Amino acid sequence: xxxxxxxxxxxxxxxxxxxxxxxxxxxxxxxxxxxxxxxxxxxxxxxxxxxxxxxxxxxxxxxxxxxxxxxxxxxxxxxxxxxxxxxxxxxxxxxxxxxxxxxxxxxxxxxxxxxxxxxxxxxxxxxxxxxxxxxxxxxxxxxxxxxxxxxxxxxxxxxxxxxxxxxxxxxxxxxxxxxxxxxxxxxxxxxxxxxxxxxxxxxxxxxxxxxxxxxxxxxxxxxxxxxxxxxxxxxxxxxxxxxxxxxxxxxxxxxxxxxxxxxxxxxxxxxxxxxxxxxxxxxxxxxxxxxxxxxxxxxxxxxxxxxxxxxxxxxxxxxxxxxxxxxxxxxxxxxxxxxxxxxxxxxxxxxxxxxxxxxxxxxxxxxxxxxxxxxxxxxxxxxxxxxxxxxxxxxxxxxxxxxxxxxxxxxxxxxxxxxxxxxxxxxxxxxxxxxxxxxxxxxxxxxxxxxxxxxxxxxxxxxxxxxxxxxxxxxxxxxxxx
Numbered sequence: 001x002x003x004x005x006x007x008x009x010x011x012x013x014x015x016x017x018x019x020x021x022x023x024x025x026x027x028x029x030x031x032x033x034x035x036x037x038x039x040x041x042x043x044x045x046x047x048x049x050x051x052x053x054x055x056x057x058x059x060x061x062x063x064x065x066x067x068x069x070x071x072x073x074x075x076x077x078x079x080x081x082x083x084x085x086x087x088x089x090x091x092x093x094x095x096x097x098x099x100x101x102x103x104x105x106x107x108x109x110x111x112x113x114x115x116x117x118x119x120x121x122x123x124x125x126x127x128x129x130x131x132x133x134x135x136x137x138x139x140x141x142x143x144x145x146x147x148x149x150x151x152x153x154x155x156x157x158x159x160x161x162x163x164x165x166x167x168x169x170x171x172x173x174x175x176x177x178x179x180x181x182x183x184x185x186x187x188x189x190x191x192x193x194x195x196x197x198x199x200x201x202x203x204x205x206x207x208x209x210x211x212x213x214x215x216x217x218x219x220x221x222x223x224x225x226x227x228x229x230x231x232x233x234x235x236x237x238x239x240x241x242x243x244x245x246x247x248x249x250x251x252x253x254x255x256x257x258x259x260x261x262x263x264x265x266x267x268x269x270x271x272x273x274x275x276x277x278x279x280x281x282x283x284x285x286x287x288x289x290x291x292x293x294x295x296x297x298x299x300x301x302x303x304x305x306x307x308x309x310x311x312x313x314x315x316x317x318x319x320x321x322x323x324x325x326x327x328x329x330x331x332x333x334x335x336x337x338x339x340x341x342x343x344x345x346x347x348x349x350x351x352x353x354x355x356x357x358x359x360x361x362x363x364x365x366x367x368x369x370x371x372x373x374x375x376x377x378x379x380x381x382x383x384x385x386x387x388x389x390x391x392x393x394x395x396x397x398x399x400x401x402x403x404x405x406x407x408x409x410x411x412x413x414x415x416x417x418x419x420x421x422x423x424x425x426x427x428x429x430x431x432x433x434x435x436x437x438x439x440x441x442x443x444x445x446x447x448x449x450x451x452x453x454x455x456x457x458x459x460x461x462x463x464x465x466x467x468x469x470x471x472x473x474x475x476x477x478x479x480x481x482x
Contacts, residue, residue, distance in 0.1 A: 002334050005327055012323040016353070019317050022310050023357030027364050029204035050164055054156055054220075055085045055139030059129045061122070063147035064096045066265070066414045068103055070147050075112045078153040085138050086114045089129040091122045124232075125409035126216075127239035131232040139223065146217040148265035148414040150179070155262065159220045162255045170225035170252030171214045171244070173202065177263035181376070186273060187266045188376050189383040192362045194266075195373065199258070199365035206256040211248055211295070211308045216240035218262035225252045236290065237409055238283025241312075245291040249298065265414050270473045273386075274393050276412045281315035281394040285401035288312035318394035325391070325441055325463045328456065332447035352459070355384055388462055389470025392434045431478070434471025438464050 056074045060067050067090075074086045086107075090100050097118075104114045117133055124131065134142060141160060145151060159172045175198040181191040205212035214221070216239075226232070229246040236242045248254065267273040288309075295308045359380055366373050400407060441464035448456050 002331070005331055005334075009324065009327045009331065012320045012327075016317060016320050016324070019310060019314065019320075020353030020355070020357035022307075023361045026201045026204040027361055029208045029210075030200040031364070032204075032207055050160075051080050051083045052141060052160065052164075053083050053085070053139045054079060054141045054143060054160065055087055055133075055137040056143045056145065057087045057089060057130060057133050057137070058145055058147065059089045059091075059126050059133075060096065060100065060147050061091045061126075061129075061411050062094045062096055063092070063411075063414060064094060064099055066147045067092075067096050067099050069150060070145055071100070071103055071107070071114070073150045074145065075107050075114065076153050077151065077156050079156045081111055081113065084113060084156075086112065087133045087137060088114065088116045089133045090116055090118050091125075091129055124234035127232045127234035130239070134223065134226060134232065137223070141220055142223055142226070143220040144217055145262070146264070148179075149176075149217050149262050150264070151218070151262050155260070156220070158257065158260050162257075163220075163222055166253065166255075168251070168253045169222065169255045170229075170247040171219055171221045172255045172257060173212075173214050173219040174257050174260040174262055175199070175202075176215070176218055177261040179263045179265050180268060181266065181373075183266070183268050185379060185382055186270060186386070187268055188379045189386050190266045190273060191373075192366065192376060192380060192383050193387075195365040195369050196358065196362040199368045200361045202256050203258050205307075205311075206254060210304055211245065211311060212254050212256065213241045213244035213311075214254070218264070222252075225250075228252070234409075236283045236286035237279045237407070238287055241284060242287045242290065245287060245295070245308075245312075249291065249294050267412050269413070269477060270470065271477045272412050274390055274470070274474065275410050277390055278393055278397045279410060281318065281397035282401045282407065284312055284315050285398050289401065315394055315398055318391040319398050321388060321391045321463075322395050322437075325437060325444075325467075328460060328463075329440065329444040329447055332444060332451055332453060355462070358387075359384060384462060385466045385469055388466030389434065389468075392437060392467065392471075393430050396430065431471045431474035434467045434474065436471075438466075438468030438471055441467060 056077065058070055058074060060070075063070075067088075071086070071088060077084065088100055088104060090097060092100070100116055104116050107114045115136075117129075117136065119129065119132055122128070130144070141163060143151075143156065143159070155174075159174065162172050163169050176194055178187070178191045178194070180187050182188060202212060204210070225247050226243065229243060229250050229252075232239055233242060244254070267276055292309060292312060296305050300308075362380060362383065363377060366377050441460055445457060445460045445464060448454065448460060
């Protein structure tokens with residue numbers, strides 16, 4: 001029995017080590033001077049001044065707090081009005097519809113081509129709305145903005161020329177900014193994590209010719225590429241990631257513009273953040289199950305295949321962390337085999353790598369971003385605690401994906417300029433398991449102290465702090481939007 005636990009612990013540790021070390025590889029590629037697949041502003045004057053037909057798609061579902069803002073931002077894009085079409089893909093069932101209709105009528109009177117498109121039902125969720133809108137769009141290129149994003153007027157002038165310079169580019173992705181970075185501890189932590197993705201990982205993948213993804217918003221597509229890959233699909237909860245891989249597998253190329261930022265709103269509540277993470281975790285594994293076999297049998301290098309695997313399965317780090325947290329106590333209490341005190345210190349090294357790798361990436365991103373963001377690095381330990389704390393919830397997401405269990409696309413509530421979002425997410429009892437795991441980890445700490453295994457104490461403390469913090473905050477939020 002102990003041998004089986006030891007093997008499982010070793011396997012989980014080894015896999016965590018791989019994910020942790022991969023963060024360093026992303027840092028290396030991200031800081032590399034190579035610019036393969038990154039569009040450098042070398043388009044000729046014709047490509048800079050040409051203005052093809054563009055359709056801006058705004059998928060909206062019950063977004064009363066931010067719907068008006070994103071529509072006005074789209075209407076303010078610096079593009080000839082006869083070459084710009086705006087689709088408000090409104091699946092709302094609340095008073096958002098009235099807000100959208102009033103604003104659309106006003107903009108139409110002002111000469112803006114705004115069309116409000118509604119469906120009989122919400123089939124396919126966001127993917128279904130985008131597929132329906134694409135079938136009705138007049139544009140050769142399709143820009144997509146979620147309701148909480150606010151593009152600057154020059155967005156199209158900077159993202160369309162890459163398509164004209166290279167006919168094989170399928171999509172252009174830009175960097176996410178943060179309208180409410182400093183709102184609270186959670187938004188600071190989330191911003192640090194997202195900056196790591198957009199300031200290190202995305203540039204690394206783009207520069208190195210690795211598989212990279214469209215992030216669902218703040219980007220623009222070549223319509224022909226979408227059609228060539230089979231269109232938007234709701235078979236996964238991350239329709240953007242799925243379409244990205246299908247397009248790249250079909251021979252198209254991505255493009256990432258790092259210095260073009262589109263500000264957006266971060267989830268300011270623990271329930272909203274966990275809901276978003278659950279969707280991303282489950283959707284990523286669904287996409288992996290659907291696309292990785294094609295990657296591994298395709299004409300790609302070993303590095304490209306391994307990186308695609310690590311990219312799509314990155315959320316496996318949460319069940320791996322949970323496995324280590326669960327196994328620590330029975331191994332510490334085992335009397336059948338006496339382990340030396342330094343054993344768990346050595347065994348904890350993969351956890352250290354898994355923690356320090358991403359943390360180093362977030363630190364690099366902070367120094368590459370706006371100067372003021374460096375001051376937020378003081379909050380990095382809280383991001384680590386949050387990342388561990390959501391392991392239980394995200395493990396459920398991974399398991400559901402593997403088992404093929406379907407679930408609804410749950411939107412993340414936005415509050416815009418309001419103090420409260422006005423929306424509530426559904427309740428669940430996962431927070432109870434999180435609190436129990438926190439108490440369980442405290443038991444592991446006591447066992448480690450008794451056995452003299454002091455080297456593992458810092459990691460057990462992170463487990464306990466993460467599970468208890470996330471669990472208690474989630475439990476308290478059941479009676480409010482906290």
